[in-house]
Structure formats: C-alpha cells, structure tokens
Amino acid sequence: xxxxxxxxxxxxxxxxxxxxxxxxxxxxxxxxxxxxxxxxxxxxxxxxxxxxxxxxxxxxxxxxxxxxxxxxxxxxxxxxxxxxxxxxxxxxxxxxxxxxxxxxxxxxxxxxxxxxxxxxxxxxxxxxxxxxxxxxxxxxxxxxxxxxxxxxxxxxxxxxxxxxxxxxxxxxxxxxxxxxxxxxxxxxxxxxxxxxxxxxxxxxxxxxxxxxxxxxxxxxxxxxxxxxxxxxxxxxxxxxxxxxxxxxxxxxxxxxxxxxxxxxxxxxxxxxxxxxxxxxxxxxxxxxxxxxxxxxxxxxxxxxxxxxxxxxxxxxxxxxxxxxxxxxxxxxxxxxxxxxxxxxxxxxxxxxxxxxxxxxxxxxxxxxxxxxxxxxxxxxxxxxxxxxxxxxxxxxxxxxxxxxxxxxxxxxxxxxxxxxxxxxxxxxxxxxxxxxxxxxxxxxxxxxxxxxxxxxxxxxxxxxxxxxxxxxxxxxxxxxxxxxxxxxx
Ligand SMILES: Cc1cc2nc3c(=O)[nH]c(=O)nc-3n(C[C@H](O)[C@H](O)[C@H](O)COP(=O)(O)OP(=O)(O)OC[C@H]3O[C@@H](n4cnc5c(N)ncnc54)[C@H](O)[C@@H]3O)c2cc1C
Numbered sequence: 374x375x376x377x378x379x380x381x382x383x384x385x386x387x388x389x390x391x392x393x394x395x396x397x398x399x400x401x402x403x404x405x406x407x408x409x410x411x412x413x414x415x416x417x418x419x420x421x422x423x424x425x426x427x428x429x430x431x432x433x434x435x436x437x438x439x440x441x442x443x444x445x446x447x448x449x450x451x452x453x454x455x456x457x458x459x460x461x462x463x464x465x466x467x468x469x470x471x472x473x474x475x476x477x478x479x480x481x482x483x484x485x486x487x488x489x490x491x492x493x494x495x496x497x498x499x500x501x502x503x504x505x506x507x508x509x510x511x512x513x514x515x516x517x518x519x520x521x522x523x524x525x526x527x528x529x530x531x532x533x534x535x536x537x538x539x540x541x542x543x544x545x546x547x548x549x550x551x552x553x554x555x556x557x558x559x560x561x562x563x564x565x566x567x568x569x570x571x572x573x574x575x576x577x578x579x580x581x582x583x584x585x586x587x588x589x590x591x592x593x594x595x596x597x598x599x600x601x602x603x604x605x606x607x608x609x610x611x612x613x614x615x616x617x618x619x620x621x622x623x624x625x626x627x628x629x630x631x632x633x634x635x636x637x638x639x640x641x642x643x644x645x646x647x648x649x650x651x652x653x654x655x656x657x658x659x660x661x662x663x664x665x666x667x668x669x670x671x672x673x674x675x676x677x678x679x680x681x682x683x684x685x686x687x688x689x690x691x692x693x694x695x696x697x698x699x700x701x702x703x704x705x706x707x708x709x710x711x712x713x714x715x716x717x718x719x720x721x722x723x724x725x726x727x728x729x730x731x732x733x734x735x736x737x738x739x740x741x742x743x744x745x746x747x748x749x750x751x752x753x754x755x756x757x758x759x760x761x762x763x764x765x766x767x768x769x770x771x772x773x774x775x776x777x778x779x780x781x782x783x784x785x786x787x788x789x790x791x792x793x794x795x796x797x798x799x800x801x802x803x804x805x806x807x808x809x810x811x812x813x814x815x816x817x818x819x820x821x822x823x824x825x826x827x828x829x830x831x832x833x834x835x836x837x838x839x840x841x842x843x844x845x846x847x848x849x850x851x852x853x854x855x856x857x858x859x860x861x862x
Pocket of ligand 1: 473521522532534582587709
C-alpha cells in the first residue's frame with residue numbers, strides 16, 4: 374500500500390460554494406477548514422482533506438451536487454458514516470464529499486413480501502430494529518453496525534459475524550436507486566420483485582463508490598429463526614481453535630456464525646465488559662447455530678463434540694437472548710477495547726481458505742513479532758476472513774511506515790495461501806496497489822472499462838480499488854514529508 378497522499382486541496386472559489394449551496398441549502402455545505410477536519414478520516418490510518426462536504430437530503434439534491442462538481446471538474450467522493458477500513462471515503466484528490474447522513478429514513482418495511490426500502494444513510498442497526506418488530510431481520514451485521522450505514526455496506530459489500538451461512542450484503546440487496554456521474558437518477562434491480570436484464574445491482578454492490586452514489590436500497594428481510602444457541606468454546610492453544618473451524622465446516626455443519634477471539638483481544642475486552650471470556654485462554658470461539666428447535670439442539674451437540682475432540686477445555690451454551698447478547702457484545706465491541714493495548718491499531722482484512730487458517734495464523738503472529746508489533750486477532754473464522762490488528766504507537770518515528778510494511782507482508786501471506794487481500798473491508802485507497810497480486814493487466818483493464826460504462830471518470834471517487842487511474846500515480850508526494858510526522862495518522 375502507498376503511504377503517500379496528494380497535496381491538500383485548495384479552498385474552492387466562492388461561486389462553486391454558492392452553486393452547491395443552491396443545490397442543498399447553505400446550512401448543508403461544510404467548507405470551513407476546522408469543520409472539514411472531521412471528514413479527513415475514515416476508520417483506517419490514512420487522512421485526506423476534502424475541499425468541501427455537502428449533505429443532500431434527496432436523490433435530486435445528490436444529482437444536483439454531482440452536476441456542480443462535474444461542471445467544475447471536481448472529484449466526487451460518496452461518504453456514509455466513515456467507519457470504512459480501507460480509505461474508501463477519503464478525498465485523496467480533495468473535491469466534493471457527498472455525505473449521506475441526512476438521507477437516513479426507512480421508507481418502507483413490507484413484512485408480507487419481506488423487503489424494506491431505505492435511504493443510504495440509515496445506520497445498519499436501525500434497520501435490524503425496525504425489521505424485528507415484524508419478526509424479521511436483515512442478515513448482514515457488521516461489527517460496526519451501531520454506526521455504519523446501509524449505503525456504506527452496499528458500497529463495500531460488507532459482511533459480519535452472521536454472514537457465514539447467509540452471505541454478505543450482495544446476497545441481500547434486491548434493488549438500488551443511484552445517481553450516476555452525469556447526474557442521472559437510475560433504478561437498478563427489482564423493488565421486491567425480480568426483474569430481467571443485466572445484474573447491474575450486483576455490479577454496484579462492492580463498487581466502493583467508484584461507479585455511482587447509491588440513494589435508495591431495497592433489501593431482503595428474513596424471518597427470525599425459531600431457536601438460536603450460541604456456544605462459547607475455550608481453548609489452550611490457537612491451533613486447537615483454528616482446527617475446530619475447519620473441522621466444523623468439513624463435518625457438513627454450517628453455523629450461523631463462527632468467530633474467533635485470541636488472548637490479546639480477550640485481555641483487552643474482558644476487564645472492561647466482563648463477558649466471561651477466561652483471561653488465561655489462548656483463544657475462544659463463538660459458534661452460533663439457528664433454525665428449528667430440534668435441528669439447533671442437534672447442531673449444537675455436533676459442534677460441542679468437535680470442540681471437545683480438539684481439546685476445548687470448556688464449552689458453554691447460551692440460549693437466553695440476554696446471555697447471547699452479552700457474548701456478541703464481547704465480540705462486536707472488541708475492536709474498540711483494543712485502545713487499551715496501544716495508542717494506535719492497524720486493522721487488516723485478509724481472506725484465506727479455511728483449511729489454511731492454522732498455518733496462516735501461525736505465520737501472521739511470526740511476521741508481526743518480527744516487526745515488533747503485538748498482533749491481536751478477532752475475526753470471522755468460519756469465512757477464513759482474518760482481521761489481524763497490529764498495535765503500534767504513531768508517535769514512534771517510523772512506526773507507521775513499519776506497520777504498513779508489516780500489513781503488506783501479512784496480506785501477501787494470505788495471497789500466497791490461495792486467499793485474497795480483502796474479505797469484506799474493500800480495497801479502497803489503502804490496498805489498490807496490491808490488486809496486481811491477484812489480478813492480471815487484462816482483468817484490471819476490464820474493471821477499468823466498467824467505470825466508463827457507468828460514465829464514471831477518474832473524477833468519481835478517484836484512486837480507489839484499481840491501481841490505475843489518471844493522476845493517481847503522480848500523487849505519491851508524501852503528506853508526512855510535507856506536513857511533518859503525525860500529520861495523517
Ligand atoms: C470497529 C469496526 C468494526 C467493523 N466491522 C466490520 C464487519 O464486521 N464487517 C464489515 O464488512 N465491515 C466492518 N467494518 C468496516 C465498515 O464499518 C464497513 O465497511 C461499512 O460498510 C462502512 O460503512 P460506512 O457507512 O461507514 O461507509 P464509509 O466509511 O463512509 O464509506 C465506505 C465506502 O463506501 C462508499 N459509500 C458510502 N456511502 C455510499 C453511497 N451511498 N453510495 C456509494 N458509495 C458509498 C464510500 O465512498 C467508501 O468507498 C468495521 C469497521 C469498524 C470501525
């Protein structure tokens with residue numbers, strides 16, 4: 374990954390700001406440098422200042438902003454809650470950041486047809502809560518679901534602990550409304566009903582805001598299962614836990630969720646949340662099975678037997694909703710607790726074939742140790758989706774460069790093991806240089822052509838996903854060099 378960022382954008386001329394204000398209202402244009410600071414980040418370690426942020430309230434207002442940007446040759450960068458972990462929402466060339474935070478309504482919950490239509494700025498958890506009132510749920514549940522938006526989830530094709538059996542966002546989006554680079558508002562896919570034609574919805578899901586801005590999302594809702602059991606299995610070695618992951622899937626059992634938490638994460642979370650994760654364990658697994666009561670009991674028995682065969686020293690079953698909620702709180706709030714271990718952390722997102730988990734994880738610890746970083750792991754083990762968290766202190770000279778290099782080496786390990794550079798956090802700005810590790814030039818050119826089909830030039834969320842793109846190669850002047858250490862981390 375490149376550690377370099379382009380020069381800070383110049384302030385926009387007043388007439389451009391006036392045109393944007395005409396599109397969304399003066400109060401919804403953020404242009405003062407001190408106000409723009411909060412849009413300089415997402416949740417990874419890069420930084421880049423937008424020239425201006427607009428907060429439209431409708432697709433029409435989004436389209437008007439995109440047209441203004443187009444007329445003045447300005448980059449456009451869609452943004453949800455800014456919890457992204459690959460630098461996707463960073464305005465690396467400056468330009469107009471289009472925030473969806475005011476477009477946060479649930480437009481329809483159709484319990485009979487089991488779908489919902491929502492605006493892109495809706496926080497993921499709000500959808501789950503609304504669906505629950507109808508005995509339904511929305512499956513993709515990123516650990517950031519208290520903050521991240523459905524639009525961001527669509528753009529990143531986000532996963533979550535409960536995507537193992539049910540699939541990631543792409544499997545749950547039925548249709549989209551989007552604003553294209555020329556300001557046209559188009560509807561893709563079906564609105565509760567399948568429609569023929571090219572699967573453009575599938576194309577837009579995971580396109581990381583490089584093709585269009587999503588302004589409405591129609592999602593599939595599923596019935597809440599009759600019974601759910603969550604097992605907490607405690608292990609004295611990492612290998613025992615990772616072997617159980619492969620074994621559970623090989624047995625034919627497909628749990629609703631299969632997550633792993635290592636000792637470093639346990640030691641960060643447990644003293645704060647008091648979940649009941651044993652502080653002396655090397656790793657714990659959370660294995661959730663759901664469905665009809667009888668099937669759930671049987672599946673839980675099978676999973677427990679596999680854990681015990683592989684040396685689990687304890688397997689606890691949580692059946693009551695509040696017990697289960699506590700375990701999931703321990704998992705979903707674990708990243709936040711890592712702040713107790715070091716001032717900064719760098720979250721990686723690699724994916725490997727499940728059978729390679731024991732070997733790859735061993736090497737992940739070795740590599741991070743060689744670089745001198747504590748590596749805390751909490752991840753979607755059932756999907757082979759690793760999230761090594763490298764703990765560091767940005768104030769130490771050279772630490773940021775070293776942590777990025779270490780991260781690159783770990784992702785390389787994943788690729789060499791037959792995996793890839795992202796399981797769910799996307800490629801964004803952070804990993805676009807690594808795309809060449811997994812794609813040939815022809816593959817990348819085909820993807821580049823797609824942008825043309827959507828009319829999305831290099832102005833549309835520039836320097837994201839693809840290692841190509843006009844101006845991206847020349848933007849390698851280091852912000853650290855220009856602004857001094859600590860300027861962007
Ligand atoms: C603690 C923590 C835990 C996390 N856990 C998970 C997890 O379990 N699973 C997972 O998959 N991710 C996880 N993430 C990553 C992140 O939350 C997801 O990628 C999420 O989908 C980003 O949503 P957002 O609203 O914050 O998007 P942003 O960060 O604002 O943007 C992300 C990308 O989406 C684009 N975008 C946003 N809105 C739109 C739109 N309306 N139209 C077009 N493009 C748009 C942006 O341009 C950018 O490229 C986690 C992050 C954190 C900080």
